[in-house]
Amino acid sequence: MKILHVDASAKRERSNSRALSRFFLERLREQGVEFEVDYLDVSVDTPAHVTEAFAIATYTPEHERTEAMKATLAPSDELCRRLIEADAFVFAMPMYNWSIPSAFKAYIDNIIRTNLTYVNTADGRIEGVLTRQKALFVTSRGADLRAGSPYASMDALTPALRAAFGFIGVNAPVFVDAQPLQFSDQAARTEALERARAELTAVAADWASSFNAGMANAAAISTNRDDVVA
Template sequence: MKVMHVDASAKRERSNSRALSRYFLERLRGEGVDLEIDYLDVTVDTPPHVSEAFAIATYTPANERTPAMKATLASSDALCKRLLEADALIFAMPMYNWSMPSAFKAFIDNITRTELTYVNTDDGRIEGQLGSQKVLFITSRGADLRPGTPFSSMDALTPSLKAAFGFLGVADPTFVDAQPLQFSNQEARAEALERARDELSLVAARWAQAELSSQTHEAIEAL
């Protein structure tokens, strides 16, 4: 399985979202899935913010782009290619100020590309091109924003990720949200991490089952 794995926490060794995304990949391997990982740390290789040149070039039809426009879009083209070539996408990030880290937002701005990750059909529809990828979001939050908690209405992260990736054809992403990891006592934090690891183990088992059965299916078809 070809996986694009993206981390977005400003923290490194002490990051919970990074630890959880590594844990998920270990579980997937533990389930017998052969993984080819394409790794991107958006805090190190941060995609450029939208510039005027980008805003103009991205909406200029491909066959009308100047060499300068093509150069402006080259790194974004390459990121889109990486996503489109993956079988599965794993995005791990902390909540910052109720939404996503700005480096991950820059990533989204670079991968939302007309005629690459979404296409305009002849009958006037928009068709996202990431419909066949499995998608997992692992988010870490300081507060507890689960339904029924005082902070639940502050969750601007989940809807914005659903909207941005829904537009690209991701109809049913999986979310594993570790919370509360900061604004709580030690026991509640430990429980939140345990809950997240349990959920990740279940997702890994589900993905592995689907992957192994599709391999079996392909092997039978090849006979």
């Protein structure tokens, strides 16, 4: 099994979202899930912003694309391939100015692609392709945006992520939002991290039970096949 793990914080060792995404993967391993990680740090390997050449090439039908258009789209094709090949996604990022960090937004602009991550159906609908993968979003916020907080209405991060990834087929993404991590006293920050770790531990247990059940089913099917052949 392969997990695509994407970090997006501008911070490194001091980043809470990075630490929490690592924490999640450690809990998953502890639960006996065997997986490889395809890692991408979009704050270092930031995908290109949308250019005029990209905007034209992406909506040109494949059979009409020039070699130059294909070259323009190649890095985005590769990012889409990594998503399609993964069995699960772990996306970690801070909230910047109430929304998505620009490096992660550039990533989103590269992975929403016709005939790769979504398709136009014959009857005029649009269908996302990434329906089989589980998805976890770990977000870190300086303020507390939970219901009841004066900042609750300012969350433009969660709906934007839901919309973008829902469009390409991601069903029922899980969100673990660590908050408040900056604009609060130390006790509230510590409590926020503890709450996030507890939620991540629960998500890891949930993923482990479905992954381990999937592996058991696959093993049973292959055993039955051996029986038939024998």
